[in-house]
Amino acid sequence: xxxxxxxFDNMIDINARTGMISVKGKRMALMSTEALGLLRRDLMITFxxxxxxNFIMQYGWVCGFNDAEIMESRTDWxxxxxxxxxxxxxxxxxxxxxxEAYIKEVKNGIPLFHGFWWNSFEAExxxxxxxxxxxxxxxxxxxxxxxYAAKLFGxxxxxxxxxxxxxxxxxxxxxxNKFVGDSxxxxxxxxxxxxxxxxxxxxxxxxxxxxxxxxxxxEVEEIQKRLNQLILEDKTPxxxxxxxxxxxxxxxxxxxxxxxxxxxxxxxxxEKILRDWMKAGEPSSTxxxxxxVDSFHIHGSKYFGNLVVIGEKKLWTIDKMKIERxxxxxxxxLNYQEKIAQSLVKKREAFFEQLFTEGLENDASLMDSSIYGxxxxxxxxxxxLNIFPKEKTEEVLYYLIxxxxxxxxxxxxxxxYIIIASExxxxxxxxxxxxxxxxxxxxxxxxxxxxxxxxxxxVDQLGKSYRDACSFSKYLQMMYPNANKIATFNELQPIxxxxxxxxxxxxxxxxxxxLGRLIEYEQSSQRNFVETLNIYLENSGNLQQTANDxxxxxxxxxxxxxxxxxxxxxxxxxxxxxxxxxLALKVYYSIKMMDELxxx
Numbered sequence: 001x002x003x004x005x006x007x008f009d010n011m012i013d014i015n016a017r018t019g020m021i022s023v024k025g026k027r028m029a030l031m032s033t034e035a036l037g038l039l040r041r042d043l044m045i046t047f048x049x050x051x052x053x054n055f056i057m058q059y060g061w062v063c064g065f066n067d068a069e070i071m072e073s074r075t076d077w078x079x080x081x082x083x084x085x086x087x088x089x090x091x092x093x094x095x096x097x098x099x100e101a102y103i104k105e106v107k108n109g110i111p112l113f114h115g116f117w118w119n120s121f122e123a124e125x126x127x128x129x130x131x132x133x134x135x136x137x138x139x140x141x142x143x144x145x146x147x148y149a150a151k152l153f154g155x156x157x158x159x160x161x162x163x164x165x166x167x168x169x170x171x172x173x174x175x176x177n178k179f180v181g182d183s184x185x186x187x188x189x190x191x192x193x194x195x196x197x198x199x200x201x202x203x204x205x206x207x208x209x210x211x212x213x214x215x216x217x218x219e220v221e222e223i224q225k226r227l228n229q230l231i232l233e234d235k236t237p238x239x240x241x242x243x244x245x246x247x248x249x250x251x252x253x254x255x256x257x258x259x260x261x262x263x264x265x266x267x268x269x270x271e272k273i274l275r276d277w278m279k280a281g282e283p284s285s286t287x288x289x290x291x292x293v294d295s296f297h298i299h300g301s302k303y304f305g306n307l308v309v310i311g312e313k314k315l316w317t318i319d320k321m322k323i324e325r326x327x328x329x330x331x332x333x334l335n336y337q338e339k340i341a342q343s344l345v346k347k348r349e350a351f352f353e354q355l356f357t358e359g360l361e362n363d364a365s366l367m368d369s370s371i372y373g374x375x376x377x378x379x380x381x382x383x384x385l386n387i388f389p390k391e392k393t394e395e396v397l398y399y400l401i402x403x404x405x406x407x408x409x410x411x412x413x414x415x416x417y418i419i420i421a422s423e424x425x426x427x428x429x430x431x432x433x434x435x436x437x438x439x440x441x442x443x444x445x446x447x448x449x450x451x452x453x454x455x456x457x458x459v460d461q462l463g464k465s466y467r468d469a470c471s472f473s474k475y476l477q478m479m480y481p482n483a484n485k486i487a488t489f490n491e492l493q494p495i496x497x498x499x500x501x502x503x504x505x506x507x508x509x510x511x512x513x514x515l516g517r518l519i520e521y522e523q524s525s526q527r528n529f530v531e532t533l534n535i536y537l538e539n540s541g542n543l544q545q546t547a548n549d550x551x552x553x554x555x556x557x558x559x560x561x562x563x564x565x566x567x568x569x570x571x572x573x574x575x576x577x578x579x580x581x582x583l584a585l586k587v588y589y590s591i592k593m594m595d596e597l598x599x600x
Contacts, residue, residue: 002078002082006089006090007093011023011090012028023067023070026070028094033095033096033121033124034125036125037124037126037129040052040056040126040129040140041125041130043055043056044130053139056140056143057140057143057146059140059143060139060142060144060147061146061147061150062143062147063140063143063147064087064091064143064144064145064147064148064150065148065150067087067144067148068147068150068152069151071083071086071087071090072151072152080152081103081106081111084101084103084111084113084149084152085101087099087145087148087149088115091141095121096120096121096144097117097118097119097120097121097138097173098118098119099115099116099117099118099141100115100116101113101114102114107179110179112176112177112179113176113177114163114174114175114176115174115175115176116173116175117138117141117162117172117174117175118172118173120141120165122137122139122140122141123138123165123166126167127166132168132169135165135168136162136163136164136165136168137165137167138165138167138173141162141173141175142160142161142162142175145160145175145177146159146160149177158178158179159177159178159179160175160177161175161176161177161178162174162175163175163176216317216318216321217321219318220318220321220325223247223322223325224325226243227240227325227326227329228329230243230329230333231332236333237262237330237334237337238262238264240326240329240330240333241253241254241263241264242264244264244307244322244323245264245266247322247326248311248319248323249266249311250266251263251264251265251267251270251274251309251310251311252264252308252310253265253274253307253310254298254305254307254308254330255305255308256304261274265310266311269289270291270310273293273310274293274308274310276289277293277310282306284296290312291310291311291312292310292311292313292314292315293308293310294308294309295307296308296327298331298334299331300331300335300338304330304331304335307326307327307330309323341398341401345397345401345410345411348408348409348410349410349412352417353412355374355459355462355463356382356462356463356467357463359460374408374419375421376459378422378423379422379423379456379457379458380420380422380455380456380462380465381419381420381428381455381456381465382417382452382453382456382462382465382468382469383428383435383450383452383453383469384416384417384449384453385415385416385417385418385435385436385439385448385449385450385473386414386415386450386474386476386477387414387416387446388414388448389445392443392445393411393414393415393416394411396439396443397409397410397411397416399443400416400418400435403438407419407420415470415473417466418435422455428488429486432450432488433450435450436484436486440484447483448484449473449476449477449480449484449485449487450473450484450485450486451468451469451472451473451476451488451489451492452487452488452489453465453467453468453469453472453489454489454493455489465489472487472489475492475590478592479534479585479589480535481531510583510584510587511585511588514568514570514580514584515530515568515581515585517567517568518530518567518568519588521563521567527560529560529564531550532550532557532561533564533568533581533585534585535549535550536557536572537585541572541578543558565577568581
């Protein structure tokens with residue numbers, strides 16, 4: 001018998017009574033190609049292209065292998081070649097494709113052939129669901145052909161692959177076979193059919209993966225419930241870190257953007273590993289001393305810092321799922337704490353603004369003072385920190401709040417105000433100097449003016465201390481526009497008393513006579529000669545120190561000094577000349593400061 005004579009009638013038996021369809025005793029079933037197309041689509045979406053391709057090829061391979069068994073069981077074939085050609089014929093009868101195969105030659109008893117797949121349902125369904133692709137897609141047909149050939153010629157002797165495919169824009173689908181190892185390594189990679197691995201084994205593996213995933217999800221859900229409970233119980237970030245360390249069985253560290261840390265170390269040596277990691281530039285993932293170190297950003301309304309995980313094993317998918325929940329919880333808690341802190345700062349600002357203007361007028365005010373830790377029976381200093389640039393004010397404030405939560409402090413406009421009991425300060429100047437030094441170390445791009453008001457022995461004097469601090473920071477800003485400066489009430493009080501008690505018209509005439517031409521020259525030439533004079537006098541005439549402060553050469557400074565002496569008609573080498581200019585400068589800045597305060 002020839003393969004070309006196979007027909008539906010002589011191959012397929014339909015029992016109208018039972019509804020069963022069979023071929024040589026093996027039951028068959030008619031199936032919609034549209035349904036197969038949907039199954040094919042869902043496999044690709046659910047498991048990815050490579051796994052779906054393997055499943056579909058495995059299915060086609062089993063179909064082809066079974067059909068080859070049926071064909072071999074017949075004894076009326078004209079030749080073995082006809083048994084081979086019966087495969088494409090049978091595939092056509094089953095409705096999957098119109099297959100044609102042509103034998104080119106027979107080698108070692110095995111036919112080498114090429115063929116065409118017309119009307120491939122796989123190509124049609126793939127185009128319907130995914131459009132044109134870059135790879136061949138008739139995976140079930142390839143699997144069928146290889147399964148059929150495997151039964152006839154042995155599992156590892158020949159390999160059939162698809163050369164062209166309508167789904168990748170070719171005119172038609174075509175196939176051919178090669179001997180395995182016959183200069184066709186790339187073909188082996190394209191087909192990727194694992195003959196010795198059954199579909200059931202693959203599905204069993206996927207089932208186990210899905211089962212494990214379900215188990216992991218249940219575990220993660222329980223962790224999420226506990227994390228939610230920690231938030232509801234208003235636990236601190238440290239509590240969350242400690243719970244995370246237990247869940248992951250690792251060392252966990254929260255490092256905020258200011259390099260402050262909340263840590264729960266599993267082993268003491270891992271504290272050194274954290275320091276080595278920081279020195280290495282804080283990579284997102286690395287290995288240090290046989291420990292895996294991974295870092296994750298914590299984001300909320302803004303960037304809060306990093307969560308660092310140090311462990312003996314590499315993080316698996318389940319670990320990363322847990323970490324995602326921990327990061328979310330930390331973000332919520334940190335964001336909540338920041339909102340609370342901002343609210344408290346606003347309330348503290350309102351309280352002290354009222355205190356400075358009205359004092360403690362009633363029982364409600366007294367209650368507020370206890371809430372904010374303000375003891376009205378003690379004496380206090382009011383300190384003003386004038387911050388540049390202005391955009392850094394809030395950032396500096398929250399840094400100080402995190403460092404010194406026991407202080408009463410708040411911001412307004414470009415100033416940070418600190419109200420501190422005198423018993424906590426040995427020397428107000430040294431106290432402010434320490435604050436300025438610390439801020440400069442943390443924020444190198446910030447410069448500021450720190451000034452303190454008079455010591456307020458009673459609550460009623462706080463307003464005066466506040467106004468002193470505001471005035472002095474404005475005074476320092478005008479006198480030293482490009483440098484950090486610190487001044488106390490005791491330093492600046494004499495000049496303000498002098499200005500306030502003297503006749504303003506006479507004072508204006510005095511500084512105008514001394515500095516008038518210099519000020520006019522500076523305004524017209526855009527040169528900072530007034531600042532040069534001020535710094536020169538502050539440095540007691542030390543040329544080198546003044547040149548360093550102004551970042552100019554000694555020669556350039558000498559030229560400026562000579563020009564200043566000419567314009568002011570003074571000799572700065574004499575004590576009298578220096579005193580006259582120094583007094584004129586202080587009067588000029590003091591009156592200018594008071595004029596601006598009146599305007600504002």
